[in-house]
Amino acid sequence: MLVPASTAPSATPNMPPHKRRKPDGKDKAVQCNSPEDSLSPATNSQSSVRSGRTRGRKGRTSRLRAERRIKGLEGDSCKVESAIIKDQEYLDFLAWLKNMGCPRTKLTLAEFSNTGRGMMATKNIKAGEVIVQVPERNLVTMKTLQSIYGARIARYDAFFVSSFGKKVNSHMIIALHIALLVQSPEKSGWLPYLRLLPKKFDTMPVRYPPELLELLPQNAQAHVRKQREKIMADYQCTMDFLHSNNDLLARPLEYEEYEWAWLVVNTRCIYLDAKKQVAADNIALAPMLDFLNHTHDAKTEGFFCTKTKSYQIKTLLPYKKGEQVxxxxxxxxNCFILVEYGFVTPDNPYNYVTVDNDFAQLSIPGETAVAKREKMELLDMAGYFNDYVLHRNDVSFRLLVGMRLRLINPFHKSSVATQMAISQWHNVVNGELDQISAENEQQVPVHLERLCDAMLADAKRTLAILARKKTTFPVMHLQQVWIEARDIVLSIIDKIQRKETL
Ligand SMILES: C[S@@+](CC[C@H](N)C(=O)[O-])C[C@H]1O[C@@H](n2cnc3c(N)ncnc32)[C@H](O)[C@@H]1O
Structure with missing residues (x-):
């Protein structure tokens, strides 16, 4: 779901300064002829890897340069290229919007070399201006769908509440609606919008082949598994619903069709109330608004205006004519963005590395298997099991908590000394004590560095595998997340070696 809320600190729209090339390696701005062409959400990383043919056998300088490009760090001199999209499909969409009562905007659809298809300012836009207004009748929400499917949804909802104790989720119903529109596009009245939707979602990890999926960081793999289970569960419920509402279908609804519609909702819907980030009754598909791309430093406000009866987005930053909005x-x-939206962004300040597996696999001298299991149980009971992360400049408190416990050795739960150490550990966790013991505290960075070394080896091994693969957008996205992970780990190792506070 998109959250058009003002969350970012900086005041500069993100215009990463270099080119993307299409996977065929052609070095020019991409002309968008069809949604399929425009579908490949790209980071500015993409050109370089294409053209750079980043392989292990390249020299160090060339490899580092390619990596800098992947991360969006190279070449302020390289401008973002863009091409306005004015094909018949877009003109039909504009006419359709006008018909639906959408006011004109200062935005037009364009293809950008760094992000793929997005919206360009056709005039200068001031900070505080409303950039998009989507009238209520153009929003696809649970409320609007109730007016279309009425009693059918109410009946199914009642069945769902009685069988599962919860209401039908709106993601599932909006996805079904989109899938039904696509089955009878001419009849739907929504054809001009449907024609502009992505044709496929091949850059979404849930669509990756298994050999790529296993190259995602562990936490992202778990995220994909959950997403897949959710899509499958929603498909099952949808099939249940259709069982008694078969007349809605023009043909049987295949899983792939439903998955596509589910991903349309996932990548394009907004939360109407950004503070309430739960899907129930709160999500909407908002044609036109959903052509706006993401950057972490955009500042916008999204709200429903009761006066104009429309959902509006106000930008808190100015844009110049020709810039992407x-x-x-x-x-x-980036791992979250990749799994939920199928792209990655350069210089993402929210990146971090999860080291749960490395923590579990870390061998601590003198720690028996029984002691390790008991410590994991203790961590679980105290609410500190897993979610151990490294940021660029620090390690999470949870990881320090876990490491301090792992470093209580020898560890015999029945012994008085161990019980005392455990009680001191609790006091450190609660902030009542600074350390369990001087020795325990000294050991923490030593073993954190060992853990970082394991993670680093993982990152290097995965990058070496990726460097041997054919360059595609998913491969480049994976390269970027692993380079970022490797660099975070390296910066923590550096801090440890400089004896800085973590
Ligand atoms: C709400 S849509 C935005 C419009 C979309 N680019 C289009 O052409 O229809 C969200 C999708 O746009 C793409 N996207 C958004 N922000 C992006 C960015 N900064 N870089 C690359 N792709 C981006 C991703 O494919 C994402 O799933």
Whole structure:
């Protein structure tokens, strides 16, 4: 879901300064002829890897340069290229919007070399201006769908509440609605919008082939598994619903069709109330607004205006004519953005590395298997099991908590000395004590560095595998997240070696 709220600190729209090339390696701005062409959400990383053919056998300088490009760090001299999209499909969409009562905007659809298709300012836009207004009748929400499907949804909702104790989720119903519109596009009245929707979602990890999926960081793999389970569960419920509402279908609804519609909702819907980030009755598909791309430093406000009866986005930053206008989907790291939206952004300040597996696998001298299991149980009971992360400049408190406990050795739960150490550990966790013991505290950075070394080896191994793969957008996205992970780990190792406070 997109959260067009003002979350970002900086006042500069993100215009990463270099080119993307299409996967065929052609070095020119991409002309968008069809939604399929425009579908490949790209980071500015993409050109370089294409053209740079980043391989292990390249020299160090060339490899580092390619990596700098992947991360969006290279070449302030390289301008973002853009091409306005004015094909018949877009003109039909504009006519459709006008018909639906959408006011004209200072935005037009364009293809950008750094992000793929997005919205360009056709005139200068001042800070505080409303950039998009979507009339209520053009929003696809649970409320509007109730007026279309009425009693059908109410009946199913009642069945759902009685069977599962919860209401039908709006993500599932909006996805079904989109899938039904696509089955009979001419009849739907929404054809001009439907024609502009992405044709496929191949850059979404949930669509990755297994050999790429296993190259995602562990936490992202878990995120994808949950997403897949959710899509499958929603498909099952949808099939249940259709069982008694078969007349809605023009043909049987295949899983792939439903998955596509579900991903349309996932990547394009907004929360009407950004403070209430739960889907129930709070999400909406808002044609036109959903062509705005994300950057972490966009500052916007999204709200429903009761006077104009429309959902509006106000930018708090100015834009110059010709620039891409962005919204901010929320304060997310690149792994999250990749799994939820299928792209990554350069210089994302929210990036972090999860080291749960490395923590579990870390061997501590003198720690028996029984002691390790008991410590994990203790961590679980205290609410500190897993979610151990490294940021660029620090490690999470949870990881320090876990490491201090792991470093209580010898550890015999029945012994008085161990019980005393555990009680001191609790006091450190609660902030009543600074350390369990001087020795325990000294050991923390030593073993954190060992953990970082393991993570670093993981990152290097995965990058080496990726460097041997054919360059595609998913491969480049994976390269970027692993380079970022590696660099975060390196910066923590550096801090440890400089004996800085973590
Ligand atoms: C709400 S849509 C935005 C419009 C979309 N680019 C289009 O052409 O229809 C969200 C999708 O846009 C793409 N996207 C958004 N922000 C992006 C960015 N900064 N870089 C690359 N792709 C981006 C991703 O594919 C994402 O799933």
């Amino acid at each position: 962005f919204i901010n989907y929320g304060p997310h790291d």
